[in-house]
Amino acid sequence: MAEHEALHASHVLEYPYSRSVGPVIGAFLTGLREGRLTGVRGAGGSVIVPPTEYDPTTGEDTGELVEVGPGGVVETWAWVEQPLPKQPLDHPFAWALIRLDGADTALLHVVDAGDPGSIATGDRVTVRFRPEADRVGSMADIEAFVPEGSA
Amino acid sequence: MAERCAVIGVGQTHHKAKRDDVSIAGMVREAAKAALADAELTWSDIDAVVVGKAPDMFEGNMMPELYLAPALGAVGKPMLRVHTAGSVGGSTALVAAHLVKSGIHKRVLTVAYEKQSDSDAMWALSVPQPFAAPLLAGAGGYFAPHIRAYMRRSGAPDHIGRMVAVKDRLNAIHNPYAHLHLPDIDMKTVEESMMLWDPLRYLEACPSSDGAAAMVLAAEDSLSGGYPPAWIHGAAMRSEPTMFAGRDQVNPQAGRDCSADVYAQAGITDPRAQLDVAEVYVPFSWYEPMWLENLGFCDLGDGWKLTEAGATAFDGDIPWNPSGGVLSSNPIGASGMLRFLEAAMQVRGQAGEHQVDGAGLALGQAYGGGSQFFAMWVVGADKP
Amino acid sequence: MADDSTIEGRGPVTTLATPIRLDFDFTPGIAQSVFLRGLARGRFMGQRCPKCGKVYVPSRGSCPTDGVPTTEDVELANVGTVTTYCVVNVPFAGQSIEIPYICAQVLLDGANLSFMGLIQEIPTDEIRMGMRVEAVWVDEADLTPSLASVKYFRPSGEPDADYESYKEYL
Amino acid sequence: MSPAGRTVRPVSIASFAQMQNVRRDDEHNEVEMLMPVVAEVFGTIGITKDDVDFICSGSTDYLIGGPFSFVMALDAVGVWPPRAESHVEMDGAWALYEAWTLLQEGEVDAALVYSFGRSSLGDLREILTLQLDPYYLAPLWPDTVSLAALQARALIDSGKSSEAEFAAIAARSRKDALANPKAQVAGDRSVDELLRDEYVVSPLRRHALPPITDGAAAVVLAAGDKARQWSDKPVWITGFDHRMETHSLGARDLTSSPSTAKAAEVAGVHDGPVDVAEIHAPYAHQEVIVREALGLDDSVRINPSGGPLAANPMMSAGLIRIGEAAERIRSGQAGRAVAHATSGPCLQQNLVCVLEGA
Incomplete structure (x- = not known):
């Protein structure tokens, strides 16, 4: 009975959110724009990357900013054969948790490794920034990480 | 069987149109750290965390308790996220209170916030959906017809709304955290402000704010802090359907039932006489006389007479919203908790320049949606 | 959020633009679809609660007080009563009508719940509670399953309704 | 207590x-x-x-x-x-x-x-991205499957599990679901067959994902x-707790679930034998992590309903675990059961409920 069938329509939920970032995230994003990677020292002395106003485990205030990277180690990774439309790369890539040199926590980003045989846990990778003119102060200022030696 | 529970720490941010100096976590921590400092506690002293806020679309951050867990020292602890529309700040505090009253936890941190400048409040409250009516009225347009219905029923004169607008803004001058500080406001400036949703003028409506509120609730054997505890004497919530035949939106049954419940728990038979101060969710000026009646401070139809006689003024016999209320600060998700928190500050004697002398028993009230969700508590200086 | 100044001239990053777009399929459900299909025919369709007998327009599929399905379709009149109203004098995003205009709760004859409608063809200072109004529909070719099919309500010319007759529907 | x-x-x-x-x-x-x-x-x-x-x-x-x-x-x-x-x-x-x-x-x-x-x-994979840190994570749109895959890889690297075990969990779940009329996905496929499934995000193959x-x-x-x-035979909640972990995936050991272990301890999972566990592990490998955190040995019947690999209604799948565990006791198949629920990326938040018959 057509009268008692449900109608359908497409619905778009869209908003251009604009977020104030505060001093700590702001320092990291400013660093990215300048081609640097920044961490912050936690209460116990460990270096947290990306930096937050708080220690990710205890919630205590964090302290001084420190420079980290540009290289690091892949702690774990996942291979994406078919990237979703909004993801950073439009060709196959790996998501990875990367512990940057000098850091005690790992950062999530993509590794542009070419094929799944070219990445493994424990591999060293290094950052590939976008061209300076294209950097705006966001995570996307890092185009990708790449296997060390291939940059 | 229920344990006694008290507020032992309060904290809030400076509320502003745009807190562009902090991240969401930074803003929320500002209130939470202040509450911990007030209770003379650290993160590790807290057993559980209860977070509340209005729709996630304000910040575009779904179920944000996940992101906020480390920022609120909740790692390794139970954490809950409450959402009951505009009453959420109040119901969040009540959920936290139950965690203590049930004996499950000794000290609970509860936090409510909204960073509505990340998007636009008007958009986030009424995201257009397919098949819906064209957007006709906007936020105040939902409430203005009910205000008109109240005026018709009670015969209240036009100037009552303006009186509330002036009173709450002048109270806010004495509250350093309030968003609006309008020392020059008077009946004339309100009357000359733009008519938005006739009969509601610009200065009779709440602002849109960023802000957060936090409290530490504790069991009787776990008190701390420099100020005396604010004991919870009664706690209640009530909901009724959003739309139904014969629904009274001017004087909702859920509000009447909720106040009857909370008064019964607190042993209150005459709220105007027995309570010393009330912090009540008044986002549009006319909701003061409406809620005076709904909360039983007077007979039906007489709410406006209390306002007109100055009974609810700071120096009146039952001050309403000495903090300046929602008309002066409105971070939506936190607005209800601010009412509960300000009630606690009054009975702890820590309200500074807006302290009501000798306040011993206070009401905090929050409502939400289309006046179908209510949350209330009564807090007192004396142990119940 | 990228600005035109040189890298050296830029201050620290203070804001981050994060546009979010999600696409959904939306369905209003069976009961509301009855109402919407009615609109596409220039008719107001409601549903009656089998328990309390109240007529809801639109129905979301349940009686909000009894919590049971509303199953009986009911066609309602094209005329109703303004139970209360406000005059909108504020511009806001998404608004398509010239301010000031009247926004009223309209109780259709035969319904037990009012809904919000636009009132036109009357000066804003002449609207009053109890005024009788009728729906004006868009041209037949433009009718769709949406409240946009109702152009607005206008005074029907009937005498005002007695306050007692609608005071429970404010 | x-x-x-x-x-x-x-x-x-x-x-x-x-x-x-x-x-x-x-x-x-x-x-x-x-x-x-x-x-x-x-x-x-x-x-x-x-x-x-x-x-x-x-x-x-x-x-x-x-x-x-x-x-x-x-x-x-x-x-x-x-x-x-x-x-x-x-x-x-x-x-x-x-x-x-x-x-x-x-x-x-x-x-x-x-x-x-x-x-x-x-698009659920996109929607769940909005649960992530809005400054550092969400802007990159990492999807929920990819995050789960990072966890699965870490688990394999740790030597605690394998793709074959993921497939075995999926096979058991969907086979059990044949007996659950409310299940969405049920069937009887061998582990060898499942291991020929394509990867959605490696190392997670199609079968290791929830519907x-x-x-x-x-x-x-x-x-x-x-x-x-x-009820003639009430099913009692005898222990109940839930715990949160940090949001920062890079500050967690993704191969373990200390929050589940803590909740299990507080809820008293180990105060008696467990006959049945309903585990809300949306991805096959997560069952390995939760089972270890709950301290369950091989004698415990896991997800007789088919679990979230047979039906994973967002916002209800956790509640259903509690309901299903209670039904096992009510029907006499179990005397004591554990139900688990999770929320957030990679098992960030976990709840444990212990149920017992009269």
């Missing part, structure tokens, strides 16, 4: 109902979806909405893409006269926890808990006289 030295008030799962789990319910809005479930949860024990003192629900606005979706859903119950009512923007398992805390206070004896969610309306499910569920909780009136 809780850590506070408190005696737990016995509260029973008096009734449980769930919708037929489906890939997509094309017809109904939330109210229409919930009404039959609420009617059933009351009807099976012969009570009405007037018999409960408190109502608590769990849902999220982001599945429908509009604010306040829980508001109208309440019309499925009919809260008139007005009722004490609350809502968590969390899985219904946490709504049940909130209701349970109120019953612990001893002032009310019965509560309705319900949850609902239509995962099919949008996308529209669903709803409801529970009636009862204490005191009502618990005994409403």
Whole structure:
């Protein structure tokens, strides 16, 4: 009975959110724009990357900013054969948790490794920034990480 | 069987149109750290965390308790996220209170916030959906017809709304955290402000704010802090359907039932006489006389007479919203908790320049949606 | 959020633009679809609660007080009563009508719940509670399953309704 | 006893109902979806909405893409006269926890808990991205499957599990689901066959992922006289706790679940033998992690309902674990059961509920 069938329509939920970032995230994003990677020292002395106003485990205030990277180690990774439309790369890539040199926590980003045989846990990778003119102060200022030696 | 529970720490941010100096976590921590400092506690002293806020679309951050867990020292602890529309700040505090009253936890941190400048409040409250009516009225347009219905029923004169607008803004001058500080406001400036949703003028409506509120609730054997505890004497919530035949939106049954419940728990038979101060969710000026009646401070139809006689003024016999209320600060998700928190500050004697002398028993009230969700508590200086 | 100044001239990053777009399929459900299909025919369709007998327009599929399905379709009149109203004098995003205009709760004859409608063809200072109004529909070719099919309500010319007759529907 | 030295008030799962789990319910809005479930949860024990003192629900606005979706859903119950009512923007398992805390206070004896969610309306992988840190993570749009795959890889690298074990878990789950009429995905496929499935995000193959499910569920909780009136064989909640982990994946050991272990300890999982566990592990490898954290040995029957690999209605899948575990006890198949619920990326938040027969 057509009268008692449900109608359908497409619905778009869209908003251009604009977020104030505060001093700590702001320092990291400013660093990215300048081609640097920044961490912050936690209460116990460990270096947290990306930096937050708080220690990710205890919630205590964090302290001084420190420079980290540009290289690091892949702690774990996942291979994406078919990237979703909004993801950073439009060709196959790996998501990875990367512990940057000098850091005690790992950062999530993509590794542009070419094929799944070219990445493994424990591999060293290094950052590939976008061209300076294209950097705006966001995570996307890092185009990708790449296997060390291939940059 | 229920344990006694008290507020032992309060904290809030400076509320502003745009807190562009902090991240969401930074803003929320500002209130939470202040509450911990007030209770003379650290993160590790807290057993559980209860977070509340209005729709996630304000910040575009779904179920944000996940992101906020480390920022609120909740790692390794139970954490809950409450959402009951505009009453959420109040119901969040009540959920936290139950965690203590049930004996499950000794000290609970509860936090409510909204960073509505990340998007636009008007958009986030009424995201257009397919098949819906064209957007006709906007936020105040939902409430203005009910205000008109109240005026018709009670015969209240036009100037009552303006009186509330002036009173709450002048109270806010004495509250350093309030968003609006309008020392020059008077009946004339309100009357000359733009008519938005006739009969509601610009200065009779709440602002849109960023802000957060936090409290530490504790069991009787776990008190701390420099100020005396604010004991919870009664706690209640009530909901009724959003739309139904014969629904009274001017004087909702859920509000009447909720106040009857909370008064019964607190042993209150005459709220105007027995309570010393009330912090009540008044986002549009006319909701003061409406809620005076709904909360039983007077007979039906007489709410406006209390306002007109100055009974609810700071120096009146039952001050309403000495903090300046929602008309002066409105971070939506936190607005209800601010009412509960300000009630606690009054009975702890820590309200500074807006302290009501000798306040011993206070009401905090929050409502939400289309006046179908209510949350209330009564807090007192004396142990119940 | 990228600005035109040189890298050296830029201050620290203070804001981050994060546009979010999600696409959904939306369905209003069976009961509301009855109402919407009615609109596409220039008719107001409601549903009656089998328990309390109240007529809801639109129905979301349940009686909000009894919590049971509303199953009986009911066609309602094209005329109703303004139970209360406000005059909108504020511009806001998404608004398509010239301010000031009247926004009223309209109780259709035969319904037990009012809904919000636009009132036109009357000066804003002449609207009053109890005024009788009728729906004006868009041209037949433009009718769709949406409240946009109702152009607005206008005074029907009937005498005002007695306050007692609608005071429970404010 | 809780850590506070408190005696737990016995509260029973008096009734449980769930919708037929489906890939997509094309017809109904939330109210229409919930009404039959609420009617059933009351009807099976012969009570009405007037018999409960408190109502608590769990849902999220982001599945429908509009604010306040829980508001109208309440019309499925009919809260008139007005009722004490609350809502968590969390899985219904946490709504049940909130209701349970109120019953612990001893002032009310019965509560309705319900949850609902239509995962099919949008792109769930994208929607769940909005749960992530809005500054560092969400702007890159890492999807929920990719994050789970990072965890699965770490688990394989640690030597604790393998792709073959993931496939074995999926095979067992879908085979068990053949006996569950409410399940969405059921079948009997061999591990070898499953290991020929394509990768969605390596190392997760298609079978290791949960289905996308529209669903709803409801529970009636009862204490005191009502618990005994409403059931000859009450199923009691004897322990209940939930714990959070940090949001920062790079600061966690993804191969373990200390929050589950802590919740299990507080809930008293180890105070007696466990016959059945209903584990809310949406991805096959997560069952390995949760099982270890719960300290369950090989004798424990895991997910006889088929678990979330057979039906994973967002916001209800956790509540359903509690309901399913209770049904095992009620039917006599188990004497003591554990139910687990999770929320957030890579098992960030975990809840443990211990259930026992009379």
